[in-house]
Amino acid sequence: MMKTRSCSETGSTSHYTFGAKFGVFLSFRGPDTRTNFTDSLYHALLDKGIHVFIDKKGIDIGEEIGLEILQAINDSKICIPIFSKSYASSSWCLHELKHMMERRKTNELEVLPIFYDVTHADVKLETNVYRYQLTQHKLKHETETVRLWRKALKEAAKIKGWDTKDIGENKRAATYMWDDCGLFPNEGIDVLLLMSLVKVGVKNKLWMHDQLKDLGKGIVRNENCKDSGKRSRVWNHEEALDMMIRKKGTETIEAICANFDGVLLTPEEFTKVPNIRFLAMINGNLSGNFKDLFPELRWLSWKNCPLYLQATNFCPKNLLILDL
Incomplete structure (x- = not known):
């Protein structure tokens, strides 16, 4: 039985199949990354045959987190919180993160954070980016709840994860070309980095995996x-x-x-x-x-x-x- 519900302040839509096991659960703030990075990552994972839980529609303001969302996290092998500028402004995202980190402590799942347009310092609450957002939550949520969210953020920041700002300045040349072609270079490169199909080497040189090179050459030869x-x-x-x-x-x-x-x-x-x-x-x-x-x-x-x-x-x- 397939059940579709609107959920999450991320502003995305979710399709959840009861009893299914997910390879990846994506936690993200919709207004920040829904139509660019997260969407590109979602389809890249699907293309690899990975069963992904993603939420695309959004919940009504004030709606509580559903048990099926928590169950989806429980049923996932990997959880990927995508930290963006306003991620911590969402109580929904923070609740998801808290649950992920609790499950991680028991070795029941792996958490691989992506630092999209924030730094580790931001997520560690060493800057005002997330600190201010948590301060706003204190006006509407219990002190203990906010304390646990703060703890989850700091713990997640200790995980190396993926920092999309580490692509290197040398990617600029490639992005100019792809942008001129009407493509979406920033999101595309971020996804390729995440999939280890490209890397940034010495002197910020953009390195491409041999598999990707061979694929491109094969297409041209044909x-x-x-x-x-x-x-x-x-x-x-x-x-x-x-x-x-x-x-x-x-x-x-x-x-x-x-x-x-x-x-x-x-x-x-x-x-x-x-x-x-x-x-x-x-x-x-x-x-x-x-x-x-x-x-x-x-x-x-x-x-x-x-x-x-x-x-x-x-x-x-x-x-x-x-x-x-």
Whole structure:
């Protein structure tokens, strides 16, 4: 039997199947993360075949926490509180958190907090972010209740969890590109980090899991198994170099990566790829009049760029990222 009820100040909707066991229970403040990070995380977990309890509709003001919500926490293997700016303003969220932490003490479930747009210090009540919200609760709730919520927050803050602010400044280049494509880069990267599909390495370099790389390459190869010039992306240096020298590029191509050591490229090669958005060059030089070329180019990476550029009128008007 499936029962759907509105619950939680998070402002989300919940589908609860009695007797079911959940892989993950998501606790979040709806106005903060419902339509962005939490929704992306929810669907990412579903795609992995994980049974997730999420609440999407919201409860009426004053409604008490239902036994089915507490039971859902009990029936979950992992509980993920998503700490956001106004998480502690919700008595519902705090009640969920308190119950999670009590269950964690008996080793009956694992709690993996996500620090979405707050720090560990905020959740530890070392700043005014959550301290003020708890002060407001004292006006409506018993002192002992607020004390237990405070204790739960401090205990949760001791868990390492995931800090979405640790993505690194180097993600900016990628977010500019994805944002320009009409995607949602911040939420997407946060979810990929949580799933360990990307990581931030030395000097804030964004690292991608080999599985994700292989998946992307496989999708592109399937665009045209025989002719790389008819794919959207050409990352194999030999294939890219051969394609450009032979002027075999097409309008389909949006990204090229190649080592052009000793090669002098002219406008003629690039007129074949008018829709290129990403160009990663190593060595090489440009010669000729490049006026009105590269109308779609957003990202130019050129390692070992020559001191003297032989090209004239080289001015990609829509460029977002220049990496020399």
